[in-house]
Amino acid sequence: MSSQHSGSAVWSGGLKDGIGSISTQxxxxxxxxxxxxxxxxxxxxxxxxxxxxxxxxxxxxxxLSGVLGEAGMTAQKLETTAAVTLDKVDGGFAITKVHLTLLATIPGADQAKFEEAANKAKVNCPVSKLLNAEITLDAKLQA
Structure with a gap:
């Protein structure tokens, strides 16, 4: 199965004084x-x-929802924030890090199975695979 989605951008002007717009399909x-x-x-x-x-x-x-399902767990709620770091590198800029912060509510979840699922999803999600940056994770299971 394959799917394709697109986004587009328009820019007018110079780097610092210009303005652009971004749209999604x-x-x-x-x-x-x-x-x-x-x-x-x-x-x-x-x-x-x-x-x-x-x-x-x-x-x-x-x-993560899919990985949890494979492990017999269903989340009541998953909240994730991804902090993306843009650094000046070698005279240009690069996205050097993404830090994921997850707060999960999963009734009856086992801590070890939760951590295993959280890390498996981090490595295998398609966007993680795309990014050539260090990707870290803080995953917290709340009662």
């Missing part, structure tokens, strides 16, 4: 503004790193 994002200030100075709009973070958090959480 589904229209969930439609001409969302982005620019230098949103990326480097906490200005208004979105940026590629937060979009990658949202995509990674969503992909990981969905993958």
């Amino acid at each position: 589904t229209g969930v994002l439609k001409e969302a503004p982005y620019g230098f200030k949103a990326r480097f100075e906490d200005g208004p709009g979105t940026n590629p790193e937060e979009l990658i973070g949202a995509a990674h958090a969503g992909c990981y959480t969905m993958a």
Whole structure:
């Protein structure tokens, strides 16, 4: 089974004074503004790193749901945040790290099985496989 989805971007102007917009095929994002200030100075709009973070958090959480099901567990709630680090490297920029933070509510879950499932999903989620960055995880099972 294969599927293809797309996103698009439009940019006008220079790096620091320009402005762009990002859209998704589904229209969930439609001409969302982005620019230098949103990326480097906490200005208004979105940026590629937060979009990658949202995509990674969503992909990981969905993958974990599947891995938990294989292990006989069903989550009541999974909450994941992906913190994406953009660093200046060798005269340019690179995404060097993604840190996943997971808070899981899984009635009756075994701690060891939960940790095994959380790490298996981290390694095997498609977005994790795509990224050439260090990916770390803090997974917490709450009662």
